[in-house]
Amino acid sequence: MVTETRKGIPGNPEILEFAAESGARYTPRQDRSLARILADETALGVIVWEPEGPVLYQGAERFFYHPxxxxxxxxxxxxxxxxxxxxxxxxxxxxxxxxxxxxxxxxxxxxxxxxxxxxxxxxxxxxxxxxxxxxxxxxxxxxxxxxxxxxxxxxxxxxxxxxxxxxxxxxxxxxxxxxxxxxxxxxxxxxxxxxxxxxxxxxxxxxxxxxxxxxxxxxxxxxxxxxxxxxxxxxxxxxxxxxxxxxxxxxxxxxxxxxxxxxxxxx
Ligand SMILES: C[S@@+](CC[C@H](N)C(=O)[O-])C[C@H]1O[C@@H](n2cnc3c(N)ncnc32)[C@H](O)[C@@H]1O
Structure with a gap:
């Protein structure tokens, strides 16, 4: 599951490209909390397209690229x-x-x-x-x-x-x-x-x-x-x-x- 930030542009082409590459399904944010998205979509984790790159929120963990x-x-x-x-x-x-x-x-x-x-x-x-x-x-x-x-x-x-x-x-x-x-x-x-x-x-x-x-x-x-x-x-x-x-x-x-x-x- 991948979505934008609350202020992000829905359907940003980068997010759609990422979704196609990663196999994560895109869902528009529609001002929902991450907990709401997880419940609505019965997903285990959600990736948020943040300005500095994608961040996976899964349970208490955040996973993103860092050198x-x-x-x-x-x-x-x-x-x-x-x-x-x-x-x-x-x-x-x-x-x-x-x-x-x-x-x-x-x-x-x-x-x-x-x-x-x-x-x-x-x-x-x-x-x-x-x-x-x-x-x-x-x-x-x-x-x-x-x-x-x-x-x-x-x-x-x-x-x-x-x-x-x-x-x-x-x-x-x-x-x-x-x-x-x-x-x-x-x-x-x-x-x-x-x-x-x-x-x-x-x-x-x-x-x-x-x-x-x-x-x-x-x-x-x-x-x-x-x-x-x-x-x-x-x-x-x-x-x-x-x-x-x-x-x-x-x-x-x-x-x-x-x-x-x-x-x-x-x-
Ligand atoms: C211990 S981590 C590697 C850490 C890496 N050397 C680094 O410096 O960040 C092992 C990674 O290899 C991937 N991996 C394991 N088996 C693989 C395979 N058969 N083909 C490609 N990637 C694999 C795992 O999913 C995991 O992300």
């Missing part, structure tokens, strides 16, 4: 500090990265800042509402310095299941393929992600998606997980880089090493 942690991490990079995702990915200007689990796009923002104008970040998100809120939230994001807005705007966003998207890509189309699936056991302190949790696709990374990722990438496949996750072993990630945050780690699968080991195993 949050991504902005803090980029600010640290600008002060000359590093970020573990850069180490894990061997990230450099000009690289092309496929982010298979976009979420709120915090990692994609850091990646976009580092790869710069000569590089590329394509973010894939399977939940249509999340993909549309992040896409339109970025488009309408009004604050912040130019370097931040430019890095955000360069993130390409597509709504798809990453397995389906990967299957349709040619071999060697990206330098890095990145997965940050919902943790099997959430980190309790990761507050910025909690509104996303209700909407998110919680399926674990599949061996099929990893197989396709290895085919699609030129350098490495990177998986973010809890440092003690059994997912690294299950999926064959032998190298694990610790994050700054003690609970987070990045599994790195170097594609050349992986293919060389496979050939040796077959001989």
């Amino acid at each position: 949050s942690m991504g902005k803090n991490r980029v600010s640290r990079l600008r002060r000359g500090e590093s970020d573990p995702i850069i180490t894990a990915m061997g990230l450099k200007a000009g690289m092309e990265v496929l982010d298979c689990t976009l979420g709120l796009g915090a990692d994609a923002l850091v990646i976009s800042f580092v790869v710069g104008k000569a590089g590329r970040v394509l973010g894939v998100e399977s939940t249509p509402i999340t993909a549309a809120i992040v896409r339109w939230g970025i488009r309408k994001y009004p604050h912040g310095p130019q370097w931040l807005k430019e890095a955000m705007d360069r993130i390409e966003i597509t709504c798809a299941d990453h397995l389906a998207l990967l299957r349709g890509l040619p071999d060697d189309s990206f330098d890095i393929v990145y997965f940050d699936p919902m943790f099997r056991h959430p980190v309790p302190s990761s507050k910025p992600i909690s509104p996303l949790r209700q909407l998110a696709n919680h399926r674990p990374l599949s061996a099929e998606a990893l197989f396709e990722a290895i085919r699609v990438c030129r350098k490495s496949v990177v998986l973010k997980e809890r440092y003690d996750s059994t997912e690294f072993e299950r999926l064959g990630f032998r190298e694990v880089v610790m994050g700054n945050h003690s609970e987070i780690a990045y599994g790195v699968l170097d594609v050349e090493d992986y293919l060389r080991n496979q050939v040796q195993d077959e001989e």
